[in-house]
């Protein structure tokens with residue numbers, strides 16, 4: 001059926017025309033009678049009512065149209081990917097074959113060099129595609145075994161495999177592991193000694209071709225983007241036919257739709273043009289369909305073969321716990337959770353800032369179960385600590401001398417501890433991708449492990465200014481997806497993650513491995529809060545001369561039908577749905593976030609407006625004290641933690657090497673990233689070079705058990721490891 005698409009503008013004109021005609025008709029009818037009667041008044045009123053109904057209907061339809069357009073695009077993207085996957089499925093058998101010319105070598109190296117008994121799903125296929133010199137993207141959960149897919153082919157192929165990887169710490173681990181296997185691998189970054197740098201340059205030049213056994217060279221994206229010398233050397237490598245292939249680790253960083261967009265990755269777009277015969281293998285643990293499409297376009301590999309391993313880690317139990325607004329109580333909840341559910345087990349607690357990581361670590365260390373107890377054996381890890389400190393705590397954790405690492409996201413990629421029984425997010429992540437990747441560090445040994453997110457209203461507005469400043473421009477959208485995950489109390493957590501990554505989801509895929517699927521459905525009630533939403537919008541409109549931070553707004557609102565936590569949840573939902581919006585005010589020292597009516601505020605009064613939120617009854621607050629799935633969330637939490645003294649003790653275990661922070665300014669985008677380049681130092685990202693400018697986070701300072709005020713507090717650039 002043909003369909004005429006009328007744009008909104010055209011619609012407006014059409015509406016206006018109709019209204020004018022109706023008005024003219026009304027006018028002429030009125031002129032014909034000399035006096036107006038009460039019947040005229042009635043009719044006028046009726047018309048006015050009808051017009052306003054039509055207006056409402058129009059706005060409802062416009063919103064519906066917008067929603068449909070968004071969904072239409074999502075489905076188009078998905079169908080495009082599915083189509084490609086189906087084509088790939090037909091080809092899967094081809095890539096599973098073991099009669100390629102290299103197949104016997106592959107088998108030999110797998111067993112004799114890597115000591116791996118069998119391949120995991122998509123490993124053999126990816127290796128075969130790679131060795132066939134075809135472009136490929138592999139999406140495999142963290143810990144799935146992506147590295148093998150390029151390391152093994154690198155040994156078989158003549159020449160040097162170039163690996164672009166963003167994290168120096170991860171690269172160092174990889175190089176160390178490969179050297180232990182007698183594989184010549186090196187890395188070129190700012191911490192590479194000068195002599196080694198020169199030697200590597202000579203090898204790339206071909207000067208030491210005969211002597212060199214170099215198989216894998218790791219480069220950072222910054223090195224490639226900013227060093228003309230490196231590009232010249234790669235050109236030489238290509239011309240002498242020794243450029244085996246290009247591996248792009250964390251390939252989602254190429255796309256600005258991704259959660260970790262890094263502008264320097266965009267530079268990789270010239271590779272296919274510059275080195276057309278070199279195949280590209282992109283690796284990532286997390287990427288939505290949109291991101292993959294974008295990556296293919298940017299890297300110029302439209303016909304690449306795509307392998308997507310199932311994202312569902314069946315042994316991970318996902319849950320969200322509501323964290324107290326009061327700082328001390330929030331700490332106690334965390335301590336209780338670890339003591340009662342994960343006593344002496346290995347885990348990670350991810351924190352928002354370096355200071356948070358240190359504070360949480362102190363709290364854990366000083367809380368013992370018994371009077372003579374030394375507390376939880378916790379260590380701290382963040383980019384502000386010196387290398388030896390970080391190494392020490394990491395090693396102690398690996399040996400189980402330290403049970404819990406309290407860290408910023410500087411502690412992450414490349415961590416390969418199999419028995420991590422829990423990953424707790426003490427504050428929400430900046431995106432679902434980040435959350436999935438960070439929590440995925442639990443349970444690599446396939447035993448049941450827990451991914452717990454402690455969520456509270458105030459944390460959102462600590463993250464929001466940074467999300468707003470995100471270079472990709474998608475920071476807030478990503479954050480809102482994360483908030484939606486936390487606010488949703490009725491849909492399976494895994495299903496929400498699956499939906500986010502455009503995965504096909506069967507209702508029994510979760511197998512009771514999330515808090516939602518293990519609790520009675522009566523725990524939550526759904527409610528249309530459009531009336532309360534209208535009250536909030538009206539309140540802001542009436543008091544437009546005042547500025548309201550989110551916490552201040554909650555304090556000022558009095559909605560008899562709702563308790564505080566539900567008002568907070570409603571405000572978040574209204575921000576996500578654009579009935580409200582955040583208004584950021586940047587000063588040289590801090591960023592303040594206010595709440596104001598959003599672009600859709602006027603629709604909140606529509607008769608058909610529906611703002612449905614999941615309501616939690618306060619008496620049904622979930623318990624963080626039990627691992628028993630049936631008991632979970634039924635009990636009201638009671639703190640059994642001994643009262644701790646108020647003084648902040650010194651960190652133990654970690655800072656015994658140097659309790660001072662590093663004196664040099666740390667790079668905000670995590671020290672783990674290599675942003676330096678000797679060729680082009682002055683071109684370093686301006687933002688990254690900002691000399692220890694003060695940034696702001698909001699700290700909640702409890703004024704009483706039930707109320708809190710928000711005070712902008714300043715934390716150093718080096719506090720933030722997570723942008």
Ligand SMILES: Nc1ncnc2c1ncn2[C@@H]1O[C@H](COP(=O)(O)OP(=O)(O)OP(=O)(O)O)[C@@H](O)[C@H]1O
Nearest residue numbers: 116118119120141142143144145146147148285414
């Ligand atoms: N087929 C296999 N069988 C058993 N172990 C394997 C297999 N493939 C890889 N591994 C091991 O799994 C662990 C994780 O592998 P790897 O570091 O490559 O994961 P990854 O997918 O790159 O994870 P991340 O996203 O965290 O970097 C390593 O210890 C590796 O030796």
